Amino acid sequence: MHQGMHTDTERCVRAVQSKDARFDGWFYTAVLTTGIYCRPSCPVVAPKPRNMVFHPSAAACQQAGFRACKRCRPDTSPGSPEWNHRADVVGRAMRLIADGTVDREGVPGLAARLGYSTRQIERQLLAELGAGPLALARAQRAQTARLLIETTALPMAEIAFASGFASIRAFNDTVREVYALTPTALRTRAPAPSSAPTASAGGTLTLRLPFRAPLNPDNLFGHLAATAVPGVEEWRDGAYRRTLRLPYGHGIAALTPHPDHIACRLTLTDLRDLPVAISRCRRMLDLDADPVAIDDQLRTDPLLAPLVDKAPGRRVPRTVDAAEFAVRAVLGQQVSTAAARTHAARLVTAHGERVTDPEGGLTHLFPSTEALAAVDPDALAMPKTRRTTLTTLITQLATGAIHLGVESDWPETRARLLALPGFGPWTADVIAMRALGDPDAFLPTDLGIRRAARDLGLPSTPAALTARASSWRPWRAYAVQYLWATDSHPINFLPT
Structure with missing residues (x-):
């Protein structure tokens, strides 16, 4: 991979000379003669190699006394994958x-x-x-x-x-x-409003979220729209919209896929939440991934290659709130997507905080773990064993015994989840994949995966499939997206 790429001078010089946008965010070029720093794809004529030094972050360039280029705006490149x-x-x-x-x-x-x-x-x-x-x-x-x-x-x-x-x-x-x-x-x-983001009254901002191409929006938005919890999420006018619980207040995000960016409309009760809201939306849509590296690795398997070639750039749909996702994963155990949405919507109506949404139909924030911890277990309309699974998870989250933040240690958190009653590998791995962001999480017991494997001529028993998938590492979560996409389930299609 490109780890520590900024130390490989020759490779960096080549990337700058070919203005290769795939490396934007991997490293930054500081130009000794001008005192400015750029992204690799900067449209300005490439400086002489002896005048270039390479840094791993915009912060390192700034600390070394370089200023951001006004042409290529290096601090707006996608984050390092x-x-x-x-x-x-x-x-x-x-x-x-x-x-x-x-x-x-x-x-x-x-x-x-x-x-x-x-x-x-x-x-x-x-x-x-x-x-x-x-x-x-x-x-x-x-x-x-x-x-x-x-x-x-x-x-x-x-x-x-x-x-x-x-x-x-x-x-x-x-x-x-x-x-x-x-x-x-x-x-x-500032650039003219047509290309620039804009803000209106009431804390609503419109901006563009960049990504590395290619990006296939089908499964990404299809998944979020097909599993949307009424009141918290919706698909409206070509945008996936949802409420956000944020450190200083709350907000609503509307995300619309375009060929070269994701349009993001944020309405916030406290503007201090802007950087966090952007960061969480990027994370949910997996916008900092390096699709070329991921797809190249998956193509080395001759049975996966045709799936990748047909629709490259699949992302892993993630979440803006790991604890919320874990609760929803338990609600979705052994039931249909529709039933899982119904269960979640009941919890939301009973225990979520109300919000106003003048632009659409969102009504609530998903309940906090504190609010859920106070719920009488008998009030939950579900089988007794699943109720135990849910209440144990909520207690562990509320007391901090299990923490599902962005800083989670993936293997350790997965082991802690597996130790809970009612948590099998599927639930732990789907949380690792979508809530923790582990790019190598794998679901060999998932029915959709086993069906896809069988149809493609891959081994379909979990043990044999896991053995075969070792060549897909560390990107097995992306292989899961390609395998799921062979099905006609609505999660795989952009809603019309």
């Missing part, structure tokens, strides 16, 4: 920083969640990313600030607050340092 598939502490730390942990809890909060000292975390991030957690969080704040400056008419003081800056002065200094422009100058330079 590395943080999605890496289970180590640096990968987990990067997922937490993207989720706003440093802004809310500081570096000590980040370290505590990972079970390391602040010094250990700082040392590891510096070694791999050329920047510590504060610099990485600051680069993210700068990016949020620029988005709000260019796309809203909000006063600068509000933008500073919404982007997570402690003071107006820190906001002004950072924007000037990173973009070599004052916030006001950045606003006057």
Whole structure:
């Protein structure tokens, strides 16, 4: 893979000279003669190789004194796919920083969640990313600030607050340092509204979420729409819409697939939640994946190759809330998609908080684990054994005995889930795949997978299929999407 790619100078130079967009977000090019840094695909004439140095993160470029290129806007490239598939502490730390942990809890909060000292975390991030957690969080704040400056008419003081800056002065200094422009100058330079994101009154923002091509939207949006819980999610006018429970308030996201981006419309009760809301939407749609690397690996199996060639770029549909997904996975055990939606909708109506949605039919946030922990088990209309499974899970989540955050240790969390009553491999693995984001989670006992395997001439018993799938690693969760897609189930099609 491309791990530590920025150290392979020759390969980086080739990527820059060919303006290869596949490497955007993998590394950044800093140009010694101009003092600016770019994405590999920057349209400007490539500098001489001796004038290029390569960094693993935008934060490292900023720390080395380089400013962001105004042409290619390197901080808007998709995030490094590395943080999605890496289970180590640096990968987990990067997922937490993207989720706003440093802004809310500081570096000590980040370290505590990972079970390391602040010094250990700082040392590891510096070694791999050329920047510590504060610099990485600051680069993210700068990016949020620029988005709000260019796309809203909000006063600068509000933008500073919404982007997570402690003071107006820190906001002004950072924007000037990173973009070599004052916030006001950045606003006057902003692109014309047709291509730029826009904001309207009432905390609604419209922006574009970039991704690495190809992206196949069918199973991604099909899955989310077909399993949508009434009141919390809906498919409306070509968009998947859902409510979001966020650190400072709540929001509604509307996501529409386009050939070269995902249109994202966010309505937030507190603008400080913007970076987290964007990060969660990107994560749910798996937008930081590297489809070329994944598909190349899966094509090495001659029986999978035709599926990949037919519709490349499948993503793993994930979730914006891991605890919610785990609860829904239990509600869906041994019942149809329709029955699972009905069970979930009952819980939502009884225990979710109400929200208003002037643009559609969303009515509630999915109930918090605290609210569910207070529910009388006898009030749950389901078989006794499944009720026990659900209430045990909820208790473990509410007490923190099991934590399903972005920083979860995948193997350890899976083992803890398997130890719960009523948790077999299928439930644990579907949670690992869609809630924890493990790209190698595999479902060899799933009926749809076994049927697809049999029809393709792959072994269909779980043990034999698992043995065959070892060549698909570390991307077995993506192989699952390709295998599921051989079925005519609505999860595989974009709703009309």
